[in-house]
Every structure is written in C-alpha cells, then in structure tokens.
Amino acid sequence: MASKESEAVRQHWAAGRKAVEQGTLDTDQELTDHRWAELTTEPPNVDYLAVPGREALWIVPHNAASDRVLLCLHGGGFVGGSRYSHRKLFAHLARAAGVRALAIDYPLAPGHTHPAPVDAAVDAYRWLLDQDIAPEHIVFTGDSAGGGLAITTQLRARSLGLPLPAGAMPFSPWVDFEAIGASYDSNRDRDAYFHRDLVRGLAWILVGPDGSLRDPFVSPLYGDLTGLGPIYIQVGGDEVLLDDARQLAEAAEKAGVEVRLDLFPEMQHTFQMAAGRAPEADDAVQRMGRWVRPVLGL
Template sequence: MASKESEAVRRHWAKSRAAAEQDTREGDQELDDHRWAELTTEPSDVDYLSVDGREALWINPHNAATDRVLLCLHGGGYVGGSRYSHRKLFAHLAKAVGSRALVFDYPMAPAHTHPAQLDHAVDTYRWLLNQGLAPEHIVFAGDSVGGGMAITTQLRARSIGLPLPAGALPFSPAVDFEATGASYDGNRDRDAFFHRDLVRGLAYLFLGPDGSPRDPFVNPLYGDLTGLGPIYIQVGGDEVLLDDANMLAEAAEKAGVDVRLDVFPEMQHTFQMAAGRAPEADDAIQRMARWARPVLGL
C-alpha cells in the first residue's frame, strides 16, 4: 500500500491537472515550477554554485567525489521545469551517490521547438567534457522528458563524434510522443495528471508543425541503442507512461544494452520528487545511488 506521505505527489498532480486544464482554456502552457519544488525537502550538507555564463547549477554534496558527475536533465513536458524546480531532487540523488551533479536549463516550447532542447543538452555535455571530466565518470540522469533526453542526448552526441557517458538513469521517462502504450488505457483512472490527449498536445508544442514524433532524436525507440552504457529505469505503477518505460527497457535489451527496470506499485509520475518526505521516493533514490556508484567507479 502506498504511504500516506506519497499521497502528496498524487495531490500535486491532481492540482496540476486542474491548473493545466485552466491554462489550456486561457492559452497558457507553462507548469508551476514553485508548486513542483515544494514536494522535495531541502537536503542537508549540499552546496549550490551558479555557473558563469550558463544557466546551470553545480550541486556539491559535502565530501562528494569532484571528478564524478551526474548530468541532470529536468522534466516538465518541454514547457516547464528548471534548474530551480529540480535542484533539490537531484541534490538528494547526488548526495546518495557521493558525486557532484550539474543541472541546467534548456529552451522551452513553444517558443523553441525540437531540436533546440537536444542541441542545448549536447552543448552542455560537451562543455562538461571540456572541463576535464572523463566520459566514463559521467552519468546522465533525468525525469519525464528529461529521462527521454538522457537517452536521445547520447544518440545525438554520438552522431557528432562525442564519446558516450558511463550510463543513464531515466525515471518516468517520456519517449513515445504518439502515446501508443496500452498503459494509457490501463492506467487512465489511476494517473492523476497525464492522459493521451495531453501528451500529444505537449508533443505538438515541442515538435512544431514540421517535427516528427518518430525522429530517433525525439523517440529513442526509433534509434540505434547499440553500444550505449548501462541504463537503470524507474517508473510508477500507476502512470500512463508505464509502457514508455517498458518499451525503452525492451528496446535497450534488444540492442544488447545492460538494462534494469524497476516498477514501483501505486506510484505516480516522477514520485521521486517527494525525496526526503515519502519512503518510496527515498527508496528509489537509494536504489539509483547503489546502481550508479559502481557505474561511476565509486
């Protein structure tokens, strides 16, 4: 049974859905970053440092390894989210792993359509490499659309000759913008926020009139995952995006990638945002940390 503390995530998404429906009527597509960030407690013994010339934050847990980095890609449907909405979430993860993390902003839709977001993510990864970080000491981590970008950024980086990172931690990944998964029907009455029309609407804003949801740099299920480092996927059992995670895990396994998938029963989309508050979120963070440490060589 889901904990009482985890119900805060369900309430958050229910309120967000009501607000999104109101915003749609009024033509405003932005998500409320501040309400999102309230789900996560402030972790102790973590410092934040702005990055000169970049819309990014270094997350520095005390006594963390300085030569290992989580490159963090925030969610928000490409219309919301920021380094500020997600800094505490990724700080909990970085602290548990014992590494630094970098969380950054990327251009938002509809003002900026694909591939602006992906290009910015690749540029940030290139910048990180230019700081002297070894690719085998970097793991990509991302939630929702950031989880999808944790894979597509690798595909785009490889296509221009950049080395691949050590691995990826996508949680509640959004990859199928055609919304074809059976879980859209099976979890329709369980997911407090997402539904098929909403996802397709976000896809239109993100892709614009000329973009394709089958572009492999949009949906990695159409890409070549061969040669990618290990992937650990987490997803909530009550999400309509459950099959996005299932399909990504299946595609990675078929490509010969070392992949692990954990489904958390009764959990909502990005339930890890309740880190420090809900036991399920803390358990998920600790599982990611145990997986990431050996991948990073810690």
C-alpha cells in the same frame, strides 16, 4: 500500499489537471517552479553554485567525489521545469551517489522546438568534457522529458563524434511521443494528471507542425541504442507512461544494452519528487545512488 506521504505527489498532479481543465494553469515560471519544488525537502550538507556564463547549477554534496558527475536533465513536458524546480531532487540523488551534479536549463517550447532541447543538453555534455571530466565518469539522469533526453542526448552526441557517457538513469521517462502504449488505457483512471490527448499535444508542441514524432533524436525508441552504457529505469505503477519505460527497456535489451527496470506499485509520474518526504521516493533515490556508483567506477 502507498504511504500517506506519497499522497502529496498525487495531489500535486490532480491540482494540475484541475487547473488545465478550468483554464487556470499558472504560466509564471518562477511560481510554477516553486510549487513543483515544494514536493521535495531540502537535503542537508549540499552546496549550490552558479556556473558563470551558463544556465546551469553545480550541486555539490559535502565530501562528494569531484571527478564524477551526474548531468541532470529536468522534466516538464518540454514546456516547463528548470534547474530550480528540480535542484533539491537532484541534490538528494547526488548525495545518494556521493558525486557532484550539474543541473541545466534547456530552451522550452513553444518558443523553442526540437532540436533545441537536445542540442542544449549536448552542449552541456561537451562543456563537461572540456572541463576534463572523463566520459566514463559521467552519467546522464532526468525525469519525464528529461528522462527521454538522457537517452536522445547520447544519440545526438554520438552522431557529432563525441564519446558516450558511462550510463543513464531515466525515471518516468517520456519516450513514446505517439502515446500508443497500452498503459494509456489501463492506467487512465489511476494517473492523476496525464492522459493520451495531453501527451500527444505536448509532443506536437515540441516537434512543431512539420516535425516527426519518430525522429530518433526525439524518441529513442526509433534510434540505434547499440553501444550505450548501462541504463537504469524507474517508473510508477499508476502512471500512463508506464509502457514508455517498458518500451525503452525492451529497445535497450534488443540492442544488447544492459538495462534494469524497477516498477514502484501505486506510484504516480515522477514520484521521486517527494524525496525526503515519502519513503517510496527515498527508496527510489537510494536505489539509483547504489546503482550508479559502480557505473561511475566508485
């Protein structure tokens, strides 16, 4: 049975759906980020450092390994979210892993369409490599849109001749841009916010009228995942994007990639945002921390 603390996530998404339906959705980025970040408690013993010249934030837990890094890619449907909306979530994850994290911003639609987000993520990865961080000491992670980016950024980077990172931890990943998964029907009445038409609408905002939802740098389901490092996927049992996670796991397995998929019953999309508040979120974050340490060689 879902904890009462996890209800905050459901209420967050339910309020968002109501705002969409009533046409009162707040478009002020700072206020939106604040309301999203309210779901997450402030973790102790973490420093946040601006990165001069870059739209990025170093997240540095006390006593963290300095030569291992999580490259953190926020969610928000490619139209919202930022390093600020997700900094506390990624800080909880960095603490669980015992490493530094780099949370970045990327250009958002509709002002910036594909491939702007994935190219910005590749640029951040290239910058990390230029800081003498070894690729085998970097893991990509992100939620929702950022979860998909954690995979497509690897494919884009490889196409440009860059080495692959050690692995990836996408949670509630958005990878089925055509929204054809069966869970869009089976979880239609359980998901507090998302539905097929909304997701398809966001997809077309990202790619633009002349884009393709099957571009492998948009959807990794149509990319070659062969040779990627291990992937750990988490997903909520009540979200319509449940089959996105299953499809990604299946595609990775077919490509010979080591993959783990954990399903959390009764949880909503990106329920991990309740880290420090809900036991399910804390459990999920700790699982990621335990999984990623040996991947990073710790």
